[in-house]
Amino acid sequence: MKFVDLHIHTTYSDGVLSPEEVVETAVRAGLSAIAITDHDITDGIERAVMVGSKYGLEIIPGIELSCVHKGKEIHMLGFYINWENSWFQGKLKVFQQARVRRAHQIINRLKKLGIELDEEALFSQAGEGAIGRTHFARALLSSGAVENMQAAFDKFLVKGKPAFVEKFRITPEEGISMIQRAGGIPVIAHPVYGGGQKSFLKRMKSKGLSGIEVYHPSHTASQSRRFLETASELNLLVTGGSDFHGGPTETAPIGSIEVDYAAVEALKKEKLGRERKNRRIME
Template sequence: MNQRADLHTHTKASDGTCEPAENVRLAKEAGLAAVAITDHDTVAGVPAALAAAASLGIEVIPGVEVSSVGRGQDIHVLGYFVPYEDTAFQERLVSLRETRHERNKLLIGRLQELGIPITLENVYRRKQGTTDKNIGRPHIAEELMELGVVGSINEAFEKYLGREGAAYVNPPRITPQEAITLIKEAGGAAVLAHPGLYDADDLVQELISFGLDGIEVNHPDNDAEQRARYTAWAQEHGLIMTGGSDFHGWRGEEPFHAMLGTHTAPMEAVEQLREVAAKRKGK
């Protein structure tokens, strides 16, 4: 077995297309030693993944990807070894999902103003039958594809849903600093997700100084130059260097963002995250 871990994957609990057990199976097939379940603002997929892992001999790391806004754009902070069974932590995540719901209503309203016949009801119907109706922009992008407005997920984000898109909205959310604090106070390890997406290295450095435990160096949206820069910063500040595919399942026949297991971190990083979280929990 490859002593590596994919530390960034999504399931149907948020905006992925696979059941949690499928992520675990794919990790096993990829020869990984561990996989993290890091759905957006929910830990609902963790128990099913842990149950699936019990018979496959692979470790599942309980995680979450917390949504925040810094300097007018989405900033995501990954939390590892979070208390997924803790009621207070779950309730805090509920409030984050409610903000996401408000964002979706505003976004769809803007799309309607642009003459696009999209409705909140049709987008949310995509999650019927799941345990947690945690709707994200990829679900809206899929609806735009079905309506024939765009030909791909990428086109949906470029034209309408991304930071430069015609329908982009960003209602008030917690700050990245608050997201880091939330994870750390819960007893988890806080890692900045896909820093290469933000085009704001001064903000990345500000968050490092604030108290990040780690930085996601190996991600499909970090180019070689960025990976080298983040590696240097991690070494300089004693941060844990993580990696993950940001797998969301499939959009059509293509994996989105990347196939599970293609971007990973060594198990040494997992042990470092585990140690940080254990100390925080007082274990």
């Protein structure tokens, strides 16, 4: 059997491994395909594709968009996106600029608490990628302000805590539309955290949702079974992945969530079907 991991982050968002290191780790894990799904940025895809071709590892270009519905955060994965699409990149630029503004707001809030972070080191850690709370958690740990990464979130960075700042989000409908316009397949991520209600999924399917991330490290076996039943009932695709970020708190290594290659074949079939439909419309 061939296995895949359809949810992986790199240093271009809040992962600790470069695209090259992610590919090499996936190869060692014996995977046949992986999806690069950084938060609100696609800059790591090209590097992963180049190295993946060297090893014979199939790289699926992806994205993870932050959405909100009735105050609840919901993430939307997009697979087989045309990541070089200029319109799509323009939309992502809005996300990235908002992340920088948010980062400065968090820095100022921490300063008021008497915590001075090395701003140059903080932004250097994010590199060319999208800065987020995970980068702050690492910086707080390095500064000695907290004893571990989780404490950084619990004390400062989650909603209701003194350094928390809401991030820029779009609606799930907007996320679905963005992914579709970039030629991608929209799939709701880790529905246990939000968006897993059948009524919501049914409504999102009417807006173009194609699948559910059934298999995720945060899902119990019973939750995965429930999401699998919902996917079957609503005729939605099934995906899964490790949601790998890396670092000392990582509990799900690349390839640790067993997902059959059939999930990739189903995504390809969906992509082909949409392309054919679009061609017929244009004729």
